[in-house]
Every structure is written in C-alpha cells, then in structure tokens.
Amino acid sequence: MLNVAIVGASGYTGLELIRILHCHPEVSVTCLTSEQSAGKKISDVFPTLRGCCDIVLENLEPVRIAEKADIVFTALPHKAAMEVVPTFLKLGKKVIDLSADYRLSDPAVYGQWYEPHLNPANLKKSVYGLPEIRRSRIKGAKLVANPGCYPTSIILALAPLLKNGLIDLSSIIADSASGVTGAGRAAKVDSLYCEVNEGFKAYGAGGVHRHIPEIEQELSLLAGEQLKITFTPHLVPMDRGILSTVYASPKKSFTNEAIAQLYQKFYAGEPFVRVLMNGNLPSTAFVRGSNFCDIVPLVDARTGRVIVISAIDNLVKGASGQAVQNMNLLCGFPETMGLEGLALFP
Numbered sequence: 001m002l003n004v005a006i007v008g009a010s011g012y013t014g015l016e017l018i019r020i021l022h023c024h025p026e027v028s029v030t031c032l033t034s035e036q037s038a039g040k041k042i043s044d045v046f047p048t049l050r051g052c053c054d055i056v057l058e059n060l061e062p063v064r065i066a067e068k069a070d071i072v073f074t075a076l077p078h079k080a081a082m083e084v085v086p087t088f089l090k091l092g093k094k095v096i097d098l099s100a101d102y103r104l105s106d107p108a109v110y111g112q113w114y115e116p117h118l119n120p121a122n123l124k125k126s127v128y129g130l131p132e133i134r135r136s137r138i139k140g141a142k143l144v145a146n147p148g149c150y151p152t153s154i155i156l157a158l159a160p161l162l163k164n165g166l167i168d169l170s171s172i173i174a175d176s177a178s179g180v181t182g183a184g185r186a187a188k189v190d191s192l193y194c195e196v197n198e199g200f201k202a203y204g205a206g207g208v209h210r211h212i213p214e215i216e217q218e219l220s221l222l223a224g225e226q227l228k229i230t231f232t233p234h235l236v237p238m239d240r241g242i243l244s245t246v247y248a249s250p251k252k253s254f255t256n257e258a259i260a261q262l263y264q265k266f267y268a269g270e271p272f273v274r275v276l277m278n279g280n281l282p283s284t285a286f287v288r289g290s291n292f293c294d295i296v297p298l299v300d301a302r303t304g305r306v307i308v309i310s311a312i313d314n315l316v317k318g319a320s321g322q323a324v325q326n327m328n329l330l331c332g333f334p335e336t337m338g339l340e341g342l343a344l345f346p
Contacts, residue, residue: 094141167250203233
C-alpha cells in the first residue's frame with residue numbers, strides 16, 4: 001500500500017485528490033495539511049467527506065510529513081510550493097506538484113511571469129506531467145510538474161497538428177472558458193455569486209495570463225520551433241469545466257474525415273482522450289467529474305481554417321485526476337487505476 005500526503009488539502013484540488021484517492025485500491029492517504037485549518041478534521045472543512053475521511057489537518061512541517069508518506073502531492077499556490085518541494089526531494093520523496101512552480105524550464109521566464117525562482121536547479125529536474133505527451137519521462141521522474149488546466153485543454157487539442165507540422169505556427173488563437181473553481185477557494189470579489197451569476201466575461205486578456213508561457217513552451221516543443229499564441233480565457237457561471245476552442249491556418253487543405261482520422265490515430269490507445277465523430281461536439285457536461293478530455297477537430301470549409309474544440313473537467317484532467325494519472329505512472333500502477341469513474345450527468 002502506497003502512503004500518500006496531500007500538502008494543501010483544504011483547497012478544491014486537495015479535496016478532489018482525496019475524492020479520487022479514496023477509491024484507489026493501492027493508496028492510503030496518511031497525511032493532510034492546511035495552514036488555515038490545522039487541528040480540524042478534513043470532514044469539518046468539507047462535509048462531503050464525513051465518515052469517509054476524517055483525518056485531522058496538520059501544519060506544514062516537511063520532515064514530519066515525509067515520515068508518513070511515500071509520495072507527496074503539493075497542492076499549494078505558486079511560491080509556497082517551491083519553498084517546501086526541495087526538502088521533500090532531499091528526504092527521498094517523489095513529488096507531484098500542482099502549482100506553477102516547476103512547469104517552466106527557464107527560470108528567467110518564470111521570473112518574468114511570476115517572481116524570481118527560489119531553486120531554479122530543480123526546474124531542469126522536473127518533468128512536465130502531461131501523460132499523453134511525456135509518458136516515458138514521467139515514469140522515471142522524481143518531481144512531476146502537473147500541468148495547468150488551460151494548458152492541458154489547449155496542448156491536447158493541438159498536439160496532433162503540431163507534431164505533424166500541419167499548421168502555420170503564427171496563426172494559433174485559443175479561446176477558453178472555465179468554471180469558477182479555476183480561481184481557487186480563497187475568497188475573491190470576482191468569484192462571488194452575485195459577481196459571476198448570469199454573466200460571461202473575459203479576463204487576463206491581451207496576452208497577460210500566466211498560463212501563456214507554459215502553453216507556448218509545450219507547443220513549441222511539439223512543433224520543434226518557437227511559437228506564440230493569442231490566448232483569451234473567459235469565466236463561465238458554472239462550478240467546473242473548461243471548454244477550449246482553438247483556431248489555426250493549415251499548411252494544406254483538409255477534409256473533416258482526414259483530420260478526424262489524424263486525431264484518432266494520434267490518440268489511439270489513450271485511455272482518457274476521446275476523439276468525437278459524426279457531428280458530436282464536446283461539452284463540459286459530458287466530462288464533469290471524470291478524467292476524460294473530449295476533442296473534436298473540424299475544418300471550416302468557408303475560411304479553410306482548422307478548428308479544434310476540447311472539453312475537460314478543470315479539477316480532474318486539469319488538475320487532480322491528471323496528478324493521480326501521473327502517480328500511477330511513477331509507481332508502476334495501471335495508468336487508469338482509481339480514475340475509471342464516469343462523468344456525472346446531469
């Protein structure tokens with residue numbers, strides 16, 4: 001049995017990790033931390049866990065936590081993660097970090113979009129944890145940087161086109177819409193019910209959203225050369241889910257049948273990517289609570305552009321589910337273990 005610690009368990013991603021791992025047959029959650037709620041039972045913070053997980057939350061003390069766990073999930077904000085991850089690594093623990101702290105390989109880029117990095121040497125050691133692209137490297141990693149939610153939806157949407165050199169790299173535009181849980185659990189005016197309900201708005205527009213360098217880094221690696229994208233995120237009055245619509249100009253003309261075959265071949269055998277056909281379009285409602293990414297590639301015959309639409313649950317495939325998928329790869333478990341649950345509908 002694998003003993004697991006979740007550092008930062010009182011946020012939405014922490015709760016989602018507990019929910020998923022509770023049904024994992026090879027895992028025992030042995031330690032949960034929360035600076036704000038230390039001393040309380042996790043079931044007092046999240047009543048959905050009553051009688052299923054009543055672990056008492058602890059303060060963040062890495063040495064003591066490491067004594068209780070074989071692997072550590074750090075579900076902390078950026079900067080807070082890189083303050084403790086090096087200690088866990090020195091103590092011989094494998095770490096799956098759900099923050100942005102180890103996703104960018106260049107410390108100068110991290111500093112430009114966030115702040116100076118506290119341990120840049122670990123950036124070279126971390127593996128970007130998108131299994132469909134980095135599966136072999138993830139298996140041998142000690143530090144996995146779990147991808148962001150928007151990047152997951154966009155990278156998976158574009159990977160087949162970029163890997164095959166089929167689109168103009170200067171033409172990529174991505175519009176993504178996310179549920180409110182993407183903003184985290186901390187109280188913010190912009191996330192209040194009256195601020196969100198009955199509204200649909202863009203934010204982080206004009207090339208300033210912090211996921212842009214992560215998206216561009218991974219897309220550039222797939223393309224084999226540097227590229228830039230236009231990315232605009234939007235906030236939707238729903239709890240969870242991301243729908244991304246990505247546009248690009250192809251280097252040659254495609255039919256819908258040809259591009260669908262390309263995607264089906266690229267993702268053949270991938271347990272959590274479903275390529276849709278026959279006029280079906282992705283919806284966040286059909287992946288809610290699951291680790292699936294639904295994708296449909298289309299051709300706009302009038303303009304000649306390629307359009308790829310993807311849908312994920314931002315808390316599952318966009319965060320905690322993908323983290324468990326990475327844990328399974330790290331530990332030699334079947335990749336789908338604990339993640340077989342179907343989407344919740346309605």
